[in-house]
Amino acid sequence: MSSYTATATYPWKNELEKYRALAAEAGSASADGWSRERKLALVKQIVCAYTKYQDSHGAIIDPYSGMERYYSTPAYAMAAAVLVDAGHIELLDSASAALSYSIDAVASGSAPDNHPDFFPVLMMRAYMMLRSYRPDQAAIWAEALRTIDPENDYVFTMSKMNNANRMINWNAIMISGEYLRWSEHLASEDTTWMDRYLEAYHLPRFTPLGLYQDGPLDRPNCPFSYDIATRYHLEVMLDGGYEGAVADALRERLNHGAFSSLLMLSPLGEIPPRGRSSQHQWNEAAAAYVCSVHAKLAMQAGDSVMAGAFARAANRCFEAVERWLMPDGRLKIVRNEYAPEKRHGYEVYTNHTCYNLWTAAALAHACLRDSDEGIVQFYLPSEIGNRVLQADGWFETVLASVPGQQLVLHTALNDPYTIPGLVRVQQAGLPGLIGPSAAGHVQAGFTEFAEGVVRPLSYCPAWKTTDGVWHSLAEGIPSGSTYDRDAGIDPANGGGSILFKVATRTGESSAENELQETVTAVSSNIVKSPTELAARTAAEQATGRTAEEATLNHEENDFEVIWTGPLPGMRSIITRYVQQADELMVTYTFEGEIEAVGAVIPLMFSDGREQAVITYTEHSVRTEYLGAYVESTIQDAKAVIQLSPQEVASRNGLLKQARMEVYDAQQLTFTIRLGRI
Template sequence: MNKLHTGNVYPWQAELEKFIGQLNTTPNRVEDGWTRQRKLAVLEKLVRAYIQHQDETGAIIDPYSESERYYSTPSYALAAAVLVKEGRHDLLESAAAALTHSIACVVEEKAPDQHPDFFPIMMMGAYRLLKHLLPEQATAWKRQLSRIQPEQTYIFTMSKMKNPNRMINWNAIMISGEFLRAAEGLAADAEWMEAYIRSYHLPRFTGLGLYQDGPLDRPNSPFAYDIVTRFHLGVMLENGYDGGCALELRDHLRRGALSSLLALSPHGEIPPRGRSAQHQWNEAAAAFVFTTHARHVLAAGEPGLAGALRRAADLCWQAISRWQTDDGKLHIVRNHYSSEARHGFEVYSNHTCYSLWTAAVLAHTLLYGEGIERIAPAPIPAETGSQVLETDGWFQTVIASVDGQQMVVQTSVNDPYNIPGIVRIQQSSLPPLMGPSSAGHADRGFTGFAEGDIFPLSYSPAWQTEDGKWHSLSEGIPGTLEFDRDGGIDPQDGGGSVQVEQSSASGGSTDITLLWRGPFPGVREIRTHYHQVRGKIEVEYELQGNIQHVGALIPLVAYDGRERSVIHHVMTAGEETESIRVEYAGTILEVVPTTEGTNVAWPEELASVACRNGLLKGARMKCTGSRISFIIRLPE
């Protein structure tokens, strides 16, 4: 049975209208310095870092695994071709060689790591840019590209998989490139795509326009594969797709762009959830979405909203460039560990592939961003006003923002890969990782770490049962089935539930109460209350059940692969008050209990917890009774 939720009414319409009203009444141009030339410089530096890794066949060889990986080479071909279009003619021969090699990999069914489905959109993009410059080679390219038979050549097709649950992002990615091949007259037609789009992709969109990846009956819904699938389908629309699904698809993508804008953090990052989170290509795909929709919105006569979308795209470029090294390469995940260490990498993450795929998507963004500099940047929602957003479908996330500060709460209670609690706090005046920016895990799933223990650590309630054992909400509720990282989970498995009992956003503050029910050890119900203003988040937990102590887990950034924080357990003289202070990257964050008699402990199992950004250290506050409260203080 298909359980995916869609709807006709845009669920965040009130928040969107409030934001547009703020833009119209208090116009505020943002001078962020992200000109087209600055963006080109980021892309060029990234592309030129890999020329030295191109072999005599045109392939890009990964310096760490010493082989060609995934779709590194076609990614390079497209990114280099866009730079050739921009006048970097010395890259022409290199781009052409990469394209020739990539086409051969697909036609001869020798794509590295069995990933041919990712090749066509980049091959066709490079082909379109280079064919007029190299007419003799273009004839050979055309002949080879005309030989592709989609159902035979690619992996994620019904002919190969014979399973509708497997028609996931791979299939949409392949279709986007195949549409470009058909548009160039190199394929018979594009009619066969309609059945795939109609049957397997349109049903995955929520009312918010978010794409739910994973099996149709229980999608695991990573934000990374939402944004990247919308990027690929957006390339189709930008290139004139007008098939039977076009109107519905265009509406989904418009909604998705607005939802991504409303949910974007003040540091230009999409929410953290699911596999491939905090990989740089997430924000590259978002930059494309924001850029293209900024143009469409401006054409529709809404310059203020277009300015916010332009600013969102700029912030995504900024988020990526922050992790570009002096030699032009990227830390492909947001930490400073070496690429050899693979800290926070997925099992499939690869340095060269994900650096160059980021480059390819940024190249697409420049290619379809002509004229965006005529749009004056305006603040994004997370930079102005206040809002509370509850995602629909199976994304299980609540996002609260106020005046340059954002808090992300995950509400999945039976998913060990996406644990419940506050999993991210970001503020524009703090380093992005300070909050911290990601939580621990109950199960590492796809993710590997160079060091640190696997533990479900987030800002979450904790309690000691009558047998003396400590538990936490972040542990979630065990399901009846073993966790399947590929197949996903059923959010109803295990019997838990989460309800937004109340929420409000006005006057520079947000207020949320969540009610958690389920078979938690010794506890029937948990209420978590969050009140946020700029510089401060007040948190209160109330538990109903038979417990000895109530507590709170506190995740603290400890190490990012380069810099260690200094964590203080503060005892105030003359008062029975203990608090926590973290010093990191020249800034300070404090966590101060507000319930009398609260003590701070440092459990051994929380001493070194692995997360995508490095290592966390966890504290546990505790007191008697059924309630505990504390304040997270952030510099204003």
């Protein structure tokens, strides 16, 4: 069998190949019920929910604002055009009217909310799908499309901004559509100008893992949402035949990014949360397209295992979106149950209509590249084997998975939006929000909340200093500069650092084990002190196991994050995680002058419709929600648990906080269990 894989420079190459071997050994997975017909039916439900909001000119009107917003109309045109080509001819007039209106908006400079950069890929795909059905109208469309001048008709161009830091996802998304326009012989210039933009402003943003760092070039803020959205559009460009000056370099980065997406996908089909626009449905719709493209490429390369894995990943992304379908066919565009008009967890720019239709368009794109016909599915990385992965660049994220369960930790100490700690626990067969699935914030950034206070809340260490004040790691450290929600924060700012360590087997046939170390953030020369070594020994004694013993279990992870920096009263904190499918054991070891140690436990409380039931005893706290539970239990007999009545705002609704406290100690251990009631 041929191998569809990453190059030798790919940082997760070993993990990718270990996964491939496990998947091949396990054999094919059972079918999941996702056919192309079912996928198109999901797209149709969303599209038809908005047909009634189309005005006499072809524009889609947002029912909440009474206006056309952003790129709702071209997204509708594109998704409806795919449905027309799939046999839903009743949508032809509606799709054609939306396309005509969209082309006129760009040509006349009247795109809603000054967002023309998102139009071209949607317009061009709709044009390519509809022209054979309306040949006379297609000639009019083509004539208007030929009048577009990219440098002057779009917003995020160097002619308009003259600022390299502003050549962000908007510019890449625009270029993908402009390539399609050129490929259809509707543009006078060749691809040289696109090559220049890609080489100067977009290729440098990619990490070795193939992740796209959005935000200013010198201070990327790295939302996973705009990583996947940008890669989705650049994949459209490559899939459309782009072979310009940087095609090979772009192809390698996108291939690496696709493998990273596969390895990071949760068992529920969700990409990791981080940064603005996380947990919007279009995140997974974009991932569905990327996975569909690479299922096809793997199949063409003769690699049935990777083809089956990518096809299953695409299906799981569709399922993640379908889960939030409302009875009228629209989606809850953010993963909570608040009414859309409440805008809970929305960004200031989130529009319910636009993002529903942008999601539908991305899913429609995935349907065009659907490759599961004839492809036998293979288990996902989150369903088989165990791995601990550290994202590169400024993504500052650690992901750990055992079969059916994934943890997501954020390690940024100085970012008041993306706070440190364990922020997500997701498990197959359980509600996605119960873990919980999102953290609180020090500052809300772009995000709006209908209720709840904004405060940092994650699974993280807490401690009481000698002045009687409680602190938590989630509070982070000052970065030394004013928070700017448009830009990222250099991990070195503020003087903090982390040391990430994972127990790993070295050599397939060797019984020897070692602790593999990766240093991030400030210091590249961190030396283990005697106190740190003693703390690790104490942590191993608390769990009754050594790191070496943990490596013998292929369905268990054992890893540490050591936090140092200007933390009040604290020199360093070691957080150790031993993850098994039925239990997560967490040990915090503190080095500092303190009165008590603690563990902050975030509790899912409300999704905006369903309220969880929270109970606690002296040693455990339990959340029950939608027939499932999460229970955290502290191991120290002297411990007490404090439950705060305060309701904390999160993307998914409201959280509450419990704090486990142990006095006259330097360490504590607790377990987390999830299951069905």
